[in-house]
Amino acid sequence: MTIAFTPSETAPADAAPGDTASAGAAGAAHVPAMAQEPEFWEPSAPEPREEPGAPAERHEQQGADAPSGDGDGDSDSDDLGQEHDPVVVRDALDFGVYARTGGWTFALKVARSVRPGGQAAEGTARTKVSAKAFARLAGCSPERVMRYYKAWDMAADDGLVPQFEVLVPGADIELPEADVWLSYYTSRNGASSVRGQAITAAAEAEGIRPTKALEVAENPTALRAAILADPGTAEAARGALLDRMKEDPALQTEMARAIARTDDLKKAVASEAKAADRIGYVRQIVENGQIKTPAGQTVEAPAELRAEAERHLSLLDELDDSEEAGEWAGEAYDTVKGLVAKAVEEDPALRVQERRTKFYNSLQKATKVFEELTLDEVMEEDIYEADMLQRLEALQEAIGTCISALRKATTTS
Template structure:
């Protein structure tokens, strides 16, 4: 039994909403803004579950598809396929975020309720799209832009070269219009356009004038796309060009390097939280230091202003000096005393020092503990060797005294004696007189020792 309702006086609120939705479907299906909005409301509050499924029946519809196909005033009296088509048409106000979000929710729920349509298996569709992209990568999207976009063109403008009535007379649009239809920015569209342009210059793809909307061509291998496309506008700046060139030289994708360069906070977090990233950053800084005077100055100032770093630099300098001393001694087979005297190293001392110098954790570099232990072995050998040999001992003591006298002399030579008259101070004079006494005593002691015959001569007499 079919019922046609010309008045809504006998309809419930839910039936009235269904009736209005049906009228919207018939009246403005060409520009279905009203239909889409009403459908969103019907789905949102599940109106279709609250109306009877037929005459003399209080049972609701078993599914949404039955509601769509049921005759008025119970259903929409439409074909599911027609509703699927209408769902693909955009609401004219989807540029407004609220409307877009409402339409997205409605379409997702409507498609879920309607289920998979004929010849629309989502697995097959996704597999087909994935296969096309896997073969061509970004070239597929680049082709879409290259064949449809003519920067600066008006939407209604037709190419003059297109013959009237030909299948290629579909007009190209501006980047703004293409982006509007695609739901993305014109800048993103132009990045694909410029990438294609660079590939044209290399002879890899046809020029824009040889491409027509909807016409496919053979595309290059997917791996080549990253050489032409920059995902960020910074990749086209002078700075981005340098980064991209360096990335290609290292064999990595420029987009990865650009992403890191544009996210210093993320880079800082990675360095702070991961030792491997910190090590890579340190190596990069050390490589850059050699050719960047400004960075050298900044690093030096930072180290001098940071107490912990100053201590670390001092400790590392000491470690490096000890390691160099030990390695030189092992290579030459001898050590030098402070006075510059050469003492050959016995094999057992060499073996002991070499063993202690090896890093315990096989890290490839001797740490402070290993360096200090190896250095101490040689230091104790030198001390014992000097103590056992009187001649060597005297030479070492003489060298030490020479060093101290030179230091004292240099200190007095740096004084400006022309100004001491204005600096009278009893305590200072007392200290100088005491020092003078020490010097005189030292001189007398050395002269007296020189006048005594050598101990060997006394014994022979």
């Protein structure tokens, strides 16, 4: 689509050749061709062509700013010595302005011409139009116009550009650099919502442009496709989900439920949990310098055992998150546990204490089980069977034998 500008925004039709350069440069400071959103501006009547000599004079006046070369083999001196079509020159100037100012160029057009609602105001503001009327003239939506309006408003609050009240239709000002524009403008309606604001804040915290994050959020199907197809994207998604679950109990519950209902995932979680417990067992020995015996005692770890645990833990840390980590965790656990059992057997005092602790543990379990028997139900209901009495009699005999052995051991010692 061809973009043309009205004479009021470019050099006057009757300007002298020598004045064309300055007039064109001033007009180009705020009237470049639409680069990002071609449907934004209403095409107007073509500008009257300039005198043949004007473009050459304009290039001579801008010689200090001329590029050093574009790498296509043509020299700058050849270009400057030629007479170019005025339309080409104007497009080049417009392109240069837009390259320097970006969206600020079009935001200025909105800021100086639009008054939301079209309310009457003092002075020249009466000539401004509503965003709806401006959009109708431009051939775009009022929402798009308001996004430019809001971007200018935020920049004005920061003191980067003038407030709307001091701008009048056709006014020219010095515009900020193009790179700053993206800090104020978003092309998406969702950015103004609570959800959009949260996404914007998270994107800024990660050091990326909010528009990128908003685009992903608005197209979850594309995100799903990228996760399914690309391991790198899947890894980034996994890390993000884990970080979010730390502060989102509802998501934790949903993920746990999804895993529990999927057999393969449930087995994988159980396997990883087992490996994590084994690594934790080895790590505790290294960090605390203590071992836990099979009977549950906690004692100081021998130097040899601790050194072996350190060796295995170092290897496990190197294999962290690898497929071999689970296998090496099992080997480390079995090795260290075997050394613990050996240490217990080689220490007479520890061996005796271990057996005593084991006996007490068994006695406590048996006592608890027997206490849980509800004898009242046996007496009140017809649940008695001969086998029950036989088992209790056998238990009584075993207990009697144990008591006799303990008394004999006590008398001997």
